[in-house]
Amino acid sequence: MGAGSLIALMIAAIAFSGIAILISKIVLKSTTNKQKGEPYECGLPTKGPSWIQFNVGYYLFALIFLIFDVELIFLYPWAVVVKGIGWIALVEIMIFLFILFMGFLYAHKKGALKWQ
Amino acid sequence: MWSLEQLANTVHEWLNETFPSTWAMLIEFVIVGVCIIGLFAMLGLVLIMMERKVSSWMQLRLGPNRVGPGGMFQTVADTLKLIVKEGMTPNGVDKLLFNVAPFVVMIIAMVIMAPLIFAKGLQIWDINIGVLFITAVSSVSVIGILMAGWASNNKYSLLGAMRSGAQIVSYELSAGFAVLVIVILTGSLRISDIVNAQADGWWIFKGHIPVWIAFVIFMIAVTAETNRAPFDLAEAESELTAGFHTEYSGMKFALFFLAEYVNIFVVCALGATLFFGGWQPLHFGTDTTFNHIMDYIPSSVWFMGKTFFLIFVIMWFRWTFPRLRIDQLLNLEWKYLLPISMFNLLLATVIAIAGWYFQ
Numbered sequence: 001m002g003a004g005s006l007i008a009l010m011i012a013a014i015a016f017s018g019i020a021i022l023i024s025k026i027v028l029k030s031t032t033n034k035q036k037g038e039p040y041e042c043g044l045p046t047k048g049p050s051w052i053q054f055n056v057g058y059y060l061f062a063l064i065f066l067i068f069d070v071e072l073i074f075l076y077p078w079a080v081v082v083k084g085i086g087w088i089a090l091v092e093i094m095i096f097l098f099i100l101f102m103g104f105l106y107a108h109k110k111g112a113l114k115w116q
Numbered sequence: 117m118w119s120l121e122q123l124a125n126t127v128h129e130w131l132n133e134t135f136p137s138t139w140a141m142l143i144e145f146v147i148v149g150v151c152i153i154g155l156f157a158m159l160g161l162v163l164i165m166m167e168r169k170v171s172s173w174m175q176l177r178l179g180p181n182r183v184g185p186g187g188m189f190q191t192v193a194d195t196l197k198l199i200v201k202e203g204m205t206p207n208g209v210d211k212l213l214f215n216v217a218p219f220v221v222m223i224i225a226m227v228i229m230a231p232l233i234f235a236k237g238l239q240i241w242d243i244n245i246g247v248l249f250i251t252a253v254s255s256v257s258v259i260g261i262l263m264a265g266w267a268s269n270n271k272y273s274l275l276g277a278m279r280s281g282a283q284i285v286s287y288e289l290s291a292g293f294a295v296l297v298i299v300i301l302t303g304s305l306r307i308s309d310i311v312n313a314q315a316d317g318w319w320i321f322k323g324h325i326p327v328w329i330a331f332v333i334f335m336i337a338v339t340a341e342t343n344r345a346p347f348d349l350a351e352a353e354s355e356l357t358a359g360f361h362t363e364y365s366g367m368k369f370a371l372f373f374l375a376e377y378v379n380i381f382v383v384c385a386l387g388a389t390l391f392f393g394g395w396q397p398l399h400f401g402t403d404t405t406f407n408h409i410m411d412y413i414p415s416s417v418w419f420m421g422k423t424f425f426l427i428f429v430i431m432w433f434r435w436t437f438p439r440l441r442i443d444q445l446l447n448l449e450w451k452y453l454l455p456i457s458m459f460n461l462l463l464a465t466v467i468a469i470a471g472w473y474f475q
Contacts, residue, residue, distance in 0.1 A: 002241065003241070003243075004141070004145065005145065005148060005230055005240050005241045006227055006230060006241070007145075008145035008146075008148055008149050009148070009149065009152060009223075009226045009227050009229065009230060009240070010223050010226070010227060011149065012148075012149030012150075012152055012153055012226060013219070013222045013223040013225070013226035013227070014219060014222075014223065015149075015153075016153050016156065016222065016226075017218060017219050017222045017371050018219075020199075020367050020370070020371065021203060021218075021367045021368065021371075023199060023367075024198070024199045024200070024201070024202075024203055024366050024367040025203070027199055027200050028200055028201070028202045028366070030202055030204075036204065036206075037204070037205075037206045037207035037208075038206065038207065039206055039207075039208065039268075039269055039270040039271075039363065040206075040270060040272075040357070040362055040363060041270065041271065041272065046271075050268075050269045050270055050271050050273075050274055051266075051269065051274075054274075054278060055278075058278050058281070058282050061282050061285070061286060061446065061450075062281075062282070062285060064450075065285040065286060065288075065289065068289050068454070069285075069288070069289065069292075072289060072292045072293070072296075075296055075461075076248055076296070076299070076305065079296045079299040079300045080299065080303060080304060080305060081303070082300055082303075082465055082468065082469065083300070083301075083303045083468050083469065084303070086469055087469060089465075089469075090462070090465050090466065090469060093462075093465070094462065097458060097461075097462070101455075101458065104454075104455075108450075108451075113446070113447075113450045113451065115442060115443035115446055115447075
């Protein structure tokens with residue numbers, strides 16, 4: 001089967017989740033009161049908004065991840081042909097990895113990988 | 117001999133003879149959809165039961181034992197309970213994202229099944245970039261988690277989602293490097309090629325040292341990617357109640373839960389395919405009695421056996437290691453696993469080019 005199976009699987013997933021939610025909507029009896037809709041924070045009333053600025057540490061890791069993920073994508077086609085090409089491919093990828101590894105060491109030295 | 121491959125082929129031929137080709141294709145899609153939904157439901161029931169039983173036996177408890185023989189139907193009872201629970205939407209949430217997030221997570225869990233080989237010749241889509249497809253689609257699941265966490269308007273959810281995002285994207289790298297080792301040795305991204313390359317021995321035996329290192333890294337990385345203990349700080353019960361799905365209840369919660377277990381199944385199936393030869397039976401040497409006996413065990417049993425063994429190992433981890441702190445978690449990935457897997461990649465390349473693996 002071709003790429004059409006992906007659409008079939010997506011429709012199957014939506015149908016499965018949708019029907020499950022629909023059944024529970026039909027079956028249940030809903031009541032409302034004032035406290036019910038409050039955010040669950042272990043019984044204490046919520047203080048301040050939840051949509052706040054977040055720790056920049058996560059952002060730094062996301063940036064470094066982006067570089068390495070793109071590197072990984074470049075490695076996939078290389079990995080398929082490397083056995084056919086031979087030692088030249090190894091030398092080339094070592095240069096590529098070396099440059100990236102220097103960048104990684106730089107980020108490490110700058111403290112981007114340290115959690116504060 | 118009767119096999120799933122023959123069954124699939126017979127159905128395919130019969131449909132093409134009886135109906136015009138467009139209709140036959142549509143009917144096949146429906147059959148595939150129904151089968152995968154059935155697989156989902158079965159996996160949910162079996163894996164949750166297995167999780168509870170493994171946990172209880174490791175702690176010298178009995179575990180669920182009241183509903184059905186040996187507590188077999190406990191999960192069915194739980195599902196029925198979840199159906200009659202109200203799936204509420206709290207005040208102040210982002211309604212659209214909050215309701216779409218479970219669908220996103222489920223769609224990803226289902227689409228990722230497409231290139232997997234469940235038995236000999238039983239595969240939904242034999243795509244030529246199968247391994248890349250699985251890695252790519254599985255990394256989209258972080259979007260569903262971030263959506264759920266952000267839309268919930270709850271501090272626990274937001275923290276859980278952020279941690280989960282940082283964790284999944286970090287460990288995806290070393291999982292990718294571990295997968296690349298097998299791709300280098302096989303020279304193909306197609307899952308069926310990778311399985312066929314292991315007909316004379318699984319990569320874990322043939323590939324020796326680099327594959328062993330890759331396998332250990334792969335297991336650590338997928339445990340982290342599926343938010344399992346000891347890397348479960350995205351939903352650490354004792355600090356964040358339930359992480360990104362704190363605000364979800366009823367059926368929407370059940371969908372997240374199901375998707376989580378299906379993801380464990382998918383990564384373990386991928387591990388079984390890459391390192392343990394998928395549906396290939398265990399063979400020693402050529403043409404011995406042992407090999408013939410092993411050939412009689414159906415290929416689907418081999419695949420499921422290997423997958424469930426890896427799932428058991430991941431459940432074993434949960435009761436063996438204490439939970440990590442977030443800085444320890446990120447240190448482990450960035451300072452140890454990533455450099456090790458980069459050097460392991462070079463080692464595997466040398467061994468692949470020089471032909472120093474068993475052939």
